Amino acid sequence: MTLRFADESAPSTPLHLVSQNELESWRETLDKTASGWLDRLAFGAALGETALLPTGDGAIAVAGYGTEQARRRDRFHIATVAGKLPAGTYELCTSMPQTVLEECALGWLLAGYSFERYKAKPAPQAWLKAPTGIDATRTEAIANGEALTRDLINTPSNDMGPEELEQAARALAEIHGARVSVTCGDDLLSEGFPLIHAVGRASPRAPRLIDLTHGTEGPSLTLVGKGVCFDTGGLNLKPGASMGLMKKDMGGAATVLGLASMILSLGLKLRLRVLIPAVENSVSGNAFRPQDVLPSRKGLSVEINNTDAEGRLVLADALALACEEDPDCLISMATLTGAARVAVGPDIAPFYSTDERFASALAASAARVADPVWRLPFYEPYEAMIEPAVADLDNAPKGGMAGSITAALFLRRFAEGARSYNHFDIYGWQPTAAPARPVGGVGQGARAILEALPEILGL
Structure with missing residues (x-):
């Protein structure tokens, strides 16, 4: 779905965001009828x-x-009002x-997201005019990038296999x-991607490596x-509760x-590359097995001690390919552990980061845009x-110890030599509804990262 602000010419209702210490002064601006209703409703300007x-x-x-103080406990609290x-x-x-x-503006747009692919008709919506002073184009680009991520994750696997993921990249x-x-x-x-092939070969849906590129000028970023x-x-079959x-x-x-x-919607001046090893880890007679020893693109051999630790295998070949171009910044993202x-x-x-400049810039930007991250060590x-x-x-x-770190x-090991290697071990799912984040897929x-790119890459 497309998330956007309301047409500026549309008639609109004023929405007053009033903190508790502003309540009385705001009340004085209301006419007698509105002020009386405020009393009847016992409105106290509590959060939401x-x-x-x-x-x-x-x-x-x-x-x-809505106040800055409330933001500490409840990101995108304006979305509570919008709903x-x-x-x-x-x-x-x-x-x-x-x-x-x-x-507030971004939270409102994200609050308008719903996964509508299998619904007869969308729910009615409260629209917001772009607040004065914000970059509406940037805010819409961010919201729609997030909506794309949510749509892809929310789509069930019968409609989102490797081929469909390729189609999304092509679109x-x-x-x-x-x-x-x-x-x-x-x-x-x-073509030298044996680990991607090994993980995906048991499925009738062919494994693949998707390679998207854009731009010929500026610093290089590979995702x-x-x-x-x-x-x-795989053969180390998950129990039903874990497979759900x-x-x-x-x-x-x-x-x-x-x-x-x-990045593309905002026209950032950089050389972008996106690599996606797309597979389905299935069970059949030709599935890879525990104790198999597999080659990799980098030349390192890998002993398979659990076929359910497949994500790092497909990423390994893609990271090795990425490093052959020596990008200025290399980032991997995975629902890994x-x-x-x-x-x-x-x-x-x-x-995780090998680059102190990246880590410090990311921490600062995450705080600014309410997108929480936390650095763990390459120990x-x-x-x-x-x-x-x-x-x-x-x-x-x-042993099961330090699983994310290992x-x-x-x-x-497959990104050795990269100038700046940074890995994100994300969850990608909102388990309980929160402001601007319904249950389901989430970025x-x-x-x-987007907020930090100017500092990281000197844009």
Whole structure:
């Protein structure tokens, strides 16, 4: 779906955002009828509280609450108000600082998202006019990049396999004049992507490596996204409870495509490359097995100790390819480990970085745009945990300790030599409804990266 602000010429209802310390002064601006309704409703300007007040001419004045302090506990709190309003067009009236106003505007757009592919008709919507002073074009580009990510994750796997993920990349490329090449099926072996082929070969839906490029000038940015369109666990079959959400295992691919959409829509002057190893990890007679030792594009051999640790395998070949062009900045995003969720929960995107400049810029930008991240270490003493006796690397170290870190260390082996390698172990799913984030697929880290790019790449 497309998220946008209301037409500026449309008639609108004023929406007053009133903090508790502004309540009395705002009350004094109301006519007697509206003020009386305010009393009857016992409106106290609590977070998310709304009051629909009829004015003397029969129109509606709406009051809500939003402050910088509330943002600490509830990102996009304005979205709570937006979800309670009747269909119509609204215009913000507030003395909020510019940074908070920007978050309010984005939160409102994101609150308008719903996954409508299988619905008979969309729900009615409360529209917002772009608040004065914000960059409406940028805000819409960010919201629609996030909507793309959500749509891709939310689509069930019967309609979102490797081929459909390729089609999504091609559709994005067509809009922005980008180029796409795809290596598919057994061609993966002849072209040097044995790990991608091994993971995807058991499915009747052919595995592939999707390669999108755009731009010939400026610094280079390569995004690598895990595109496991469904993960049964392979021969190490997942239990039913663990398999239920595995349509979201291509959340890394969905997130890098959403970020690419933002970058392309905003016309950033850089050389962009997006690599997506797209597979389905299935079970059949030719599935890869525990204890197999597989080659990789980089030349490192990998012992398979769990076929359910497949995401790092497909990323490994893609990272090796990415490093052959020596990009200025290399980022991988993947729904990679349950260990990351145990460490920081579903709302925070943990990341790893070899680049102090990237890490500091990202932390600052994440705070500015309310897109939480947390840095975890490439802890080198754990390197021995990913070194088995019979191969160069182990895809699933025994013991279950430091699972996110050892996965990140595994990936770093395939990004050695990169000027700046940064890995995000995201969840990609909103388990409970929150302001501007309904239950379902969600982007993580993309807005923070976008905000940090000018500093990271010198744009």
